[in-house]
Every structure is written in structure tokens, then in C-alpha cells.
Amino acid sequence: MTALKVPPGFVWGASTSAYQIEGAAAEDGRGPSIWDIHSRIPGRTNNGDTGDVACDHYHRWPEDLALLKRLGVDAYRFSVAWPRVLPRGRGAANDKGLDFYDRVIDAVLDAGIQPWLCLYHWDLPQRLHELGGWTNRDVAGWFADYATLVARRFGDRVRHFATFNEPNVATLFGYAMTWCAPAMADRDAYFRAAHHLNLAHGAAVDVLRDHVKGARIGAIYNMQPVHPESDTAENRHAAKVLDAHWNLVYADPQILGTYPAVVAGDFEPYVQAGDMARICRPVDWFGMNHYGPIWTRADADSQLGFAWGDNPNPVPHPDIGWPIYPDAFTAELKRCAARYRLPVYVTENGMGRGADEEKVVGGRVEDPYRIAYLKLYTQAMEQAIADGVDVRGYFIWSLLDNYEWGSGYGNRFGIVHVDFASQTRTPKDSFSWYADLIQRTRKG
Template sequence: MPPKKPETVAKALGLRPDFLWGVSTSAFQVEGATKEDGRGPSIWDTRCRLEGGVWGGVNADTACDHYHRWPEDIALMKEIGVSAYRFSLAWPRLLPRGRGAVNPAGLDFYDRLIDGLLEAGIQPWACLYHWDLPQALDDLGGWTNRDSAGWFADFAVLAAKRYGDRVKHWATFNEFSVFTLFGYAIDWAAPGVTDKSAHMRAVHHVNLAHGAGVDILRDHVPGASIGAIHNRQIVRPEGGLEENKAAAELLNAHWNLVFADPQHLGHYPAIVLDQMEPHVKAGDMAAICRPTDWIGLNHYGPIYAKVNPDLTWGYGWGEPPQSANHPEVGWPIFPEVFKEELLELTRRYKMPIYVTENGCGGGAGSDEPDETGEVKDTHRIAYFREYTKAMRDAVAEGADLRGYFVWSLLDCFEWGSGYGPRFGLLHVDFPTGKRTLKNSGKWYRGLITGQHGGE
């Protein structure tokens, strides 16, 4: 059966005629080639070499070898049928020391990638920052240094001038709260600082960098469509216990509000004002709250918070109720919360939304090829079936949703979890780099082409 027209598929699913289907990756997680062609070290290269920094003691020196295998990966995207690819630009590949001397080989790599995507009829969606701060800038204080907003602005100018003639969809940052909270308050990510003041300084300086990036992209990219990508998860007290409610309220502010509120509403949430005000100077909020075209949502499920006096802010991650286990997926999933987040984003910020990450990294099924070479990841298909239905239900109730990007195109380096969880539509045999399209990738192709109605 030939594929149906995209607008016909969208109509059948209750979506906009121009609804966009895509896949996402990030530079550090897939590229490899960390020591090739003049790339400088990032804070994650450093963390990979710290004892206990990454599960299994692994690194991303090779990762998926996307740096060399990008033509194959583009061909596989085309086979799946996606119309957009969200990737990030590696700051230390373009500016090995974070500022100053430019690396021509790094610039050339993204020229090849972007041109290859356009030739294949796939829209390039570029994210400026996906956690790979150059180590040389971290040595100067990283995001705790107010100068970091200016360093980021210079990086943004370089990227916009070089690629803005071909790349029209841009995100400033990916998942602000993850790399700030886990990097500066809870030691789960680079650079591994645990200090309240450092955390709040990093939050404010990243917000300033975002605002500067928006203005630069607007000035240097004709016809730019600009947004930022937020991880949002409803925060619930573990067990519904009264003793965990204050922990959930503060975590909700740090996780869901301290970036999106100032960027779109022009102010920080009241619960953090005492900690934020020492770092806010005259004109800062206006510099942060800049007009954008869309908001990106990365969502997997809710967070359960509990009191933990041993951690920086007195809260920690709790456990979801086991009653939420999905019989096919094998672990708790909450598609109704996904629907709720899409509706809440539309109500709170009144912005068009793109789901820039959604996916499944574990479960009862297998992510390994069987004896015939087939990857029967039925758990992931069950997850996508439930979440894309919830997405369509949200649209039916008024969510202004414009597109959906699966995390991820490839099994890849998953930060502190190393190569343990596999999220890809493509299985990667890491020793050889061989790609195999999983059954979930075939299911996604069927959804995009109208071969099934999401069932």
C-alpha cells in the first residue's frame, strides 16, 4: 500500500495538516570523534573520566560514530519517513576553548550534515546547547560566571551566521533544568557541583544566555523559527504523603518553572525569589523575556518527590506507585500526564508546542536483535501507542501542538547511565556501529505514512 499524503494522515489522526514528524539526537550522545579534527574537551568528556562519573566507566569517545556515519543515518531517517531531524551543535567542536579561535573542521562537519539533510528532504532543527559546555569555560566558572551569557552569545553569532542561510528552525537550549539542577545542586551530571548559590547563579545566567541567543538568531537568521526546549513533568509527593508536599512544591519550581516562567511571563516563581534576587540586575528580566515562536516539550512521565535532608535542597526523587505498571511496557507509564502537560503548556504560556522528545528506554521487551536479526521491542511500540493517543486527545481538547519528535533516532550514550538504557528506533551495536531498524521504527514509519491509525 503506498504512503498517504501527510495532510491526509494528519487529518485522520485529528492533527494539523502541516503536523511535523521527527526524531531527535544530541551531539555528545551520538557523534563520537571527541578527539578528532580539532574538537576541544567538554565537561562531559571530563566527567566520563572521573571514577563513578558514568555508569560502567564508559565514555562517548566513539558513541554512535555519527560524525563519520551521518550519511547512513540520514538514509535511515528517510527510510523511516521523518520530515525533521533535531540535533545539537557541539560547542567544543566549533570553538575548542569555548571562545576565541574557531575550528574550521568543526564548522565544515555541520555544513555537510545540514546539506545532506536538505538534499534528503528533511528539515534541520538545530539546538545550540545540549549540555556539552567546553571544559575551558567551566575552568572559568562555567554557568556560575555571569560572563557565560556573553560566551554563549558569541557562540550563537557564529552558528547563526554560518548555518542560518539553510537552518530556519532553532532552539537555544535543551532541558535547562536538568543540566542546572543535576550539574549544580545534585551531583548527577557535569560539572558535579552541589551548592545552592551556584545553582541559582547558573539558572539566572542560563536564562540570560537564552534571551541573548533569541535576539541573535532573530537578527542573523532571516525567517527564523525560534524556541527553547523544556523538560516538564508534573511533580507529585511520593505516596501522596503530607510530609513530602513541600519537597514536591520546591522541586516543581526548580524543574518546571524557573526557566519557562521568566522566559515567557517575565518573572521568577515566588517560591525561589529570595534565592534569585541577589543575582538579578536591572534590566535582566527584560533581557530574558524575549519573543519566541514556539516552546519545546520533552516529556517522559511524572516525578515523585520526597524529603531528603542529605541533598542540597532537602528533596530527592521518590518512587512511582507500582500499581501504574503497564502490562506490555513493563514499567509505570502515564500517558494521561502527557496529555495534561500539553494542555497546561497551552494554557500557561499560550505558545505553539512541539514535542521535542518522547520515548521509551526500558521495559519488559528486548532491545537486542534475535536470531533472525529482528529487534522485537514490543514494549516501545506499546509506549508510543499510548502516548501518541494521549497527544491526539490533548489536541482534541485544545492543545496547540505542531509536531512530535521521538527520542531517539539511535541507541546512544545516555549521560550518567552510559550505554545501559536504549531509546533508539535504530539498534546500535556499539562495538561495530551497525544499525538495525527496530520494530518500533517500523511502527513509527507506519504511523507517519498512514499504514495504521496509531494502533
Template structure:
């Protein structure tokens, strides 16, 4: 097992050399609706399961909510200007399902649709290509009340939602992702209660897995039908899984976590089969013809990756495993995740080799408790060196044959980081959450310069 490597500004100074990447390589940044938009009760938006979850005591650090977040709903022109200043090619964002369909189905909210019209038009005017993700975890609460992803009907509701967005934006948007990180949304939301809706129930989890997979396949068909020339993918969080210690129980737990984190969505979507360690558990919920409905042709896989993860046996858990600690406890002291660029290279190679689809790195970045210095600058050397090290590792994967076609930093802005609230900052731009002022960090200028040099 390879040990994690702590990125330190004094010891790491690696970078990718020009000429390694494709001429049409896509450089970008990513955000998500719930984490930046705010305006959760404005202009007809319905509640999401995250609005409900964030108000439950003890769920979010410091009791933070995303009611205002970065106020992107009102300040999106500032954020588009930041993107333009970076010189990026593409912007990956998500639509808030409850903003355009307040009850998840039925009556459409035109004010919500108009907002994304303005964002898309502004991004295009800045010379940036919009990449639209249909779902980044903010399920309408009205659908949550009906059972959310545990109900098979949700595949049809999601297809209708996909049709609405395809018809509205397909004249200008050509890159669509159906889902962002289904493993996080469903495993944490329905088996471990760490994310909305906060459930911990084995049967609910297994149903939710299968129904989201059905929803993905249905949405692919809808977009393909309604958007001529669409490039369609899905975004997965994939990470190598290591045992916390080399005991037989932990090694088995590692195989289980790998199944439920890395394979249980991607395998059926791309290979038309559930992984061996999960197939029997999900079989009761699979109907005739389901696998053909799930495994629809897509054009690319989005890879979100930050670090390796560790597993330990936990017989009393819903699935037989728990999150373990990295064995040497040498994680990034604030980020709290092991920093391991080689794991990124390995994951890129594994994703390309296993699925044979072009890969876009749709999230990669580093969290820190950034703060302005005495002169008001945000000097985030650790993030700069993280980006250099991971972009270098991506280049190594390309040299080894991986078909990697783009790289998107998470994130453009400091934002609402789910259970961590506002305490963990991933942005290239610092957000003062009292004044909402944006200030580019050192990493903003470093990423801008890397893009310019590597084109």
C-alpha cells in the same frame, strides 16, 4: 493522584486516528551531539565537561564513555539514510560547542563547522528540515574551568557562539532552539551532582539558573537579528510532580521540585518572572533590566516528556527535596520510569495553557535493553505500544484545544544515555556498539507507518 500505567504489548493497542492533527504537523526524530557523534579528540574538537565527568570513577554505569558513541561523526550518511527511510519531516540535532569553538570562545575550528555543513546539507538533500539546538549540555571544558554557568560572563560567551552558528548556518537552517532541558543540565549539574560538572552547591545552582536564562534571552536576540525568517524556541523537560506519599512534608517537597523542574526556566523566559518559591533565592543575582533581557519573544516551546516524577522531603539536600519512588512501584521494569500517557496529555495542556505558545513535542520515547532475537531482528513491542499510547494521548490534548504542531521521537539511534551509559536503549534503530552497525527495530517501521497514516 492518578496511578502510573505500565505499557504492556499484550494489553495496550491504542493509536491516533487520522484527521486530528494539523495538515502541516511536523513528524521528526531527535538526537544530541555528545550522545551520538564520538570523535571527541578528532579534527580540533576541544574537551567538554562531559568528557571530564565521564572519566571520574563511578559517574557512568559500567565506566562507559562517549569517545566513540555511535560514531555519527563518520557515519552520518548512514543515519541520514535511516531518517529518509522513516519519511520524517524534520531532524532535531545539536551542535557541540567545543567542536566549533574548542575553548568556548576565540579561535574557530573550521573542521568542526564543516562537519555540521555536511550534516545540514545531507539532511536537506534527503528532503528533511534541520532543526538546530545550540546547547545540549556539552559545555566546553575551558569555560567550565572559568566557572561555567556560575559566571555571568557566560551569557556573552553564549551570544557570541549563537552568532557564529547563525551566520554559518542561517542560510539553510530556519528552526533554532537555544537550549535543551536546562532544568536537567543545571539542577543535576550544579545542585545534585548527577550530571556534569558534578557540583552540589546551592549558590552555584542559583547563579547558574539565572545566567542560563540570560544566555537564552541574548541568543534569541542574536538569532532574530542574523537569521531572516527564523523560528526560535527552547526545549524544556516538563513533567507532573506527585508526592511519594501524602505527608505535609512531601507535599511541600512536591511544590519545590515542581518549581525547580517545571517553572524556574520557563516562567522567566515566557512570563518575565521567577516562580514564587524561588524568587527570593535568586534575587541576589538579578540586576536591573535582567528580566527584560531574559523574556524575549519566541515562536514555540519544545516539550520533552517521558513520565511523571515523584518528590519526597529531604531537609539535608541543597533545595529541600529528593527524587521519590512511584507509590505502587509499578514502573516499567527496565525503563525504570512510570509509564503514564494521561500525564503526557495533561502536560501538553498545561504547557499550552500557561504559556500560550505553539508546542512541539521535541522528545518522547521509551528505553529498553533491546537485543536481537535468534533471526537478528529487534522486536521491541513495548516501545511500539508506548509510542502508540503517547501519540494517542497527544491527539487527546489536541482535541481539548492544545496547539501541538509536531512530534519528535527520542531517539533515532541507541546512544550514550548520560549516567546510564549504553545500557538503556531509546533508539528506533539498534546500534551494535562493537561493530557500530545500525539495525532498524520494529518501532522504526511502526513509526514510519504511523507517520504515513496520520499525514
């Protein structure tokens, strides 16, 4: 393996999220989230899997942070569970929940690792959902109050904050479709949720700026090129619309102060005077999650005029078994840098595999396909840097095999294997590969 050419001070990291790893869903005062409710509805998740236990990180965090230190990363991106620190979403705070994150943050710092805290990774408190949740304009104020609690409690030790992770998934799949909580499939609810989430972002940026001296604030967007399934006028238009909803509906208003033109008219009924100024607040960095391109086709019967399409030429990579497109990663890094003029951190990139394909044999998990994927994609990032993109960090998804939302435990993204019956952790070959890449790159 050769070292990558990255700028001085480049941040190597790993990412997780609260609901996907913590478990302890009803312990120490934690309130229910919309995902606790959603995962119990028959047919909504693979095998009816829930995050009740997940990786049991709530109890096993010292072991997980020891793995993080062994990996040799500079930074750890995690999320705070809103219902763990505010069980009802607002009102009285839960001291035991706050204490848990105190312990994690202190241990991360003691390991010489930077904590990167994400305020929201899809786990809206259920009590707020019952009040309208993201469809209620008041949610921006509720989120600002939550951000204030987090800033005051952890801002003496945490400097890097993300307001949201992948708001496109949380809203598009949760309000226009039924793939994620709260599965409303309601066009009006979707537009309200998206706009109110943008307002919440702006309010949280202001709160963090006011309460945390030297805060470095951003948001995390899932950025993927969108292609028409076939080359027709209708499908090309569908691709533009999906590109707007998937890639631009959050980053554009939050950073540029406008909704993308192709959908701006749809948002007009929900925008009040002064809203765009409230949404567009100064941020310091752009978080980009990327896995690969997506395809679409026109669908007049869908909520937004498009449907997910099929790749018309799915040629698998010989070492991976899946069609992959690292050039699309380079192109998307270039597009984001040119459009938003911010330093970019790759906050998620990685590869999932079926649970039956990753077995512990002789104390080892061989995952050459993941190593091949990561090698190609980190080289694609290196190419973007060589072409002038200001990429300042890379966070692998994910440290641990975890609860993958609607896929339950049937899809493994971790570089550490988790036996969900025994909770035994086994670093995979990709863990050693990533640790070696970090060390070699640091040495130059």
C-alpha cells in the same frame, strides 16, 4: 493501525544530540567538554562509559541520514557541539567542525527534511568551565558569541533553532547534585548557573533574530508532573518546590518574565537590574520533552529541601512491564499551552530499555513494549489536540541507540539498534511502526 488526527502541516520528526551520537571526541580540532571530563571520573557513569566513540556519527552520518530519510520524517532535531566549533568555547573557530555541520545540514535538506538546530545539549566547553562556566555571569556573552557564529554559518539554510535542551537537567543535576557534569553539588553554584543560563537564552534569541531572517526560535523544556511520595504537608511543599525547579525555573522567566513565586526569593540575590527583560525575549514555539511523572519527598539535608521519591503505587502496564501514565502527558500538554500561550512541539518522547533486553535476532529487533508505549503516548497527544491544545509536531527520542549520559550504553532509547562494538545499525520493529504511523497520518 489507524491514523492520528493532527492539524494540517503537523511536523513529524526524530531527535538526537551531539555528545550522545557523534564520537570523534578528540578529532579534527574538537576541544573537550565537561562531559568528556565527567565521564572519566570513576563511578560517575555506568561501566565508566564515555562518549569518545558513541555511535560514531561523525564518520557514519551518511548512513544515519539515509535511515532518517527512510523513516519518512519531516524534520530532524540535532545539536551542535559547542566545543567542536569553538574548541576553547570562545575565540578562534574550528573550520573542520563547522564543515562537518555544513555537510550534515546540506544532506538533511537534500533528503527533503527540515533541520532543527539546538545550540546547547549539555556539552559546555571544558575551558569555559575552568573560567567558571555557567556560574560566571560572563557566560551569557560567551554563549551569544557562539550563537552568532552558528547563525552566520548556518542561518542561510536553517530556520528552526532551539537555544537550550532541558536546562533543568543540566543545572539541577550538574550544579545542585552530582548526577551530571560538572557534578558540583553546590547550592550557590546552582542558582548562579540557572540564572546565567536564562540570561544566555535571552541573548541568543536576540542574536538569532538579528542574523537569521525568518528564524523560528524556541527552547526545549523537560515537563513532567511532580507528585508527593506520600500525602504530608512537608511532601506537598517539596512537590511544589521541585515542580518549580524542574518545570518552571526556565520557561517562566524566559516566556513570562518572572521566576515562579515559590522560589523567586532564592533567585533575588543573583538578579541584577534589567535582567528579566534580557531573559524574556519573544519566541515562536515551546519545545516539550516528556516521559512520565516524578515523585518527591521533603529532605531537609538536601541542597534544595527535597529528594527524589518513589512511586507509591507502581503498577506496570501489561504490555510494557513498566508503570506508565499517558494521561499525565495529555495533562502536561494542556498545562504548558495554557500557561505559556505558544504553539507546542513535542521535541522528545520515547522509551528506554536495558541493553540486555534488545537483541538482534535474524536481522530483526523486536520491541513490542516500545511500540505499545508510543501508541499510548501519541494517542494521549491526539487527545490534547482534540481538547484544543495547539500541538504542531512530534519528535521521537531517539533515532539511534546512543550514549545515555550517566547510564552510559546500558539504556537503549533508539528506534534503530546500534551494536556499539561493530557500529552496525539495525532498525527495530518500532522504526517500521513509526514510519507507518507517519504515512497513515499524512494520508488521513
